[in-house]
Amino acid sequence: MKMSDTTILITGGTSGIGRELARQLRAMGNTVIVTGRDPERLHAARTVDGLHAFYADAGDPESLRILHRRVVRDFPDLAILINAAGLMRTLDLRRDGPSLEDLTREIQVDLKGTIWMNALFLPHLMRRERAAILNVSSAHAFVPLPIAPIYSAAKAGLHAYTRSLRMQLSGTGVAVFELAPPATDTPLYRAVHGPAHDRVTRPMPVEALATEAIEAMQGDRLEIRPGLADVLKLMGRWAPELAMRPMRGAVRRMQAPSAPDTGHARHDEAAGTGAVRRVPGTQA
Ligand SMILES: NC(=O)c1ccc[n+]([C@@H]2O[C@H](COP(=O)([O-])OP(=O)(O)OC[C@H]3O[C@@H](n4cnc5c(N)ncnc54)[C@H](OP(=O)(O)O)[C@@H]3O)[C@@H](O)[C@H]2O)c1
Incomplete structure (x- = not known):
């Protein structure tokens, strides 16, 4: 795939993986449009990163319809869509009590939001x-991360959907890529795991992840599995129970009777953000 002199739209391009992809792709001579919700991040995308930046909530179909109308009108040369918007929360299924709507937010944003954008x-x-x-x-x-059960379900669903989309679009001019990142050093990773976790996982630098993803797209490698993601794919297929075993400790720690700062996952109800506290000792 040609990755220069083209127009690229990146959801979630105001932070982390999406932002780094946006920076590198702009440096390669592309016109890059990013989306997100936070006004300060959108402002930084315009003023610091020199990108076109629009508000869009990936979990809201009407917001995506508005984005779509504007982008196809103002950027008719759009040729690449990157769906990077997403959230990840840890969740104790035995204890936490978010509303039903909140419970499935990763499915709404990470899975449905991507399907809606593509449609x-x-x-x-x-x-x-x-x-x-x-x-x-x-x-x-x-391989699911059992302390993040809804996230894992959303991403497994996204993987299955992407494979189907790829097959349906074969024979058209639209190539369908999937990037399955391992633990990567971004604000999302930091919010969930905290710095102490680096000793266990060693997250991939976001710059290296973005570079590998772009090079893989240039080489038409459709399923991109950097670093440990490749190992997890093999383990998930050939030794699925073994692959999940190292995560038992993290589940036990999450389920332990609450103590201040033992790392139990909790929705940040007060902030109303669904943010969570970290659960040390997980794999990714
Ligand atoms: N970091 C990792 O270890 C890792 C590993 C595997 C996969 N991933 C995946 O990589 C993607 C990017 O993650 P990241 O680590 O770069 O996270 P990040 O730094 O938190 O960035 C997430 C981006 O998504 C946007 N976003 C979140 N909710 C949104 C919504 N409802 N509507 C529109 N935009 C929304 C955020 O902007 P606003 O909040 O302003 O909307 C932000 O731009 C996610 O899909 C994540 O699941 C990450």
Whole structure:
């Protein structure tokens, strides 16, 4: 896939993996549009990163319809869509009591949001001679992270959907890529795991992850599994129970009777953000 002199839309391009992809792709001579919700991050994307930046809530179909109308009108050369918007929360299924709506937010944003974006933009992309979609899933699409059960379900679903989409689009000009990152050093990773966890996992630097993803797209490698993601895919297929065994400790710690700062996962109800406290000792 040609990754220069083209127009690229990146959801979640205001932070972490999406932002680093946006920076590197802009440096390669592309027109890059990013989306997110936080006004300060959107402002930084425009002023610091020199990107086009629009508000869009990936969990809200109406917000995505508005984005779609604006992007196809103002950027008719759009040829690559990267779905990187996502959230990840740890959740004690025995103890936490979020509302039903909140409980499945990762499915709403990470899975449905990606499906909705692709459905909206596909007619435009299919009119191009060459176009591409990159869905950002996770290494936990292959082996679930049991302390993040809804996230793992959303990413496994995204992996299955992406494979189906790829097969349905074969024979068209739209290539379908999947990036399944391992633990990667971003604000999402920091919020969930905290710095102490680096000793256990050693997250991949986000710059290296983005570079590998772009090079893989240039080489038409459709399923991109950097670092440990490749190992997890193999383990998930050939030794699925063994692959999950090292995560038992993290589940036990999460389920232990509450003590201040023992790392139990909790929704941050007060802040109303669904943010969580960290659970040390997990794999990714
Ligand atoms: N970091 C890792 O270890 C890791 C590993 C595997 C997979 N991933 C996946 O990689 C993707 C990016 O993660 P990251 O680590 O880069 O996280 P991040 O730094 O927290 O960035 C997430 C981005 O998504 C946007 N976003 C979140 N909720 C949104 C919503 N409802 N609507 C629109 N935008 C939304 C955020 O902007 P706003 O909050 O301003 O909306 C932000 O731009 C996610 O899909 C994640 O699951 C990450």
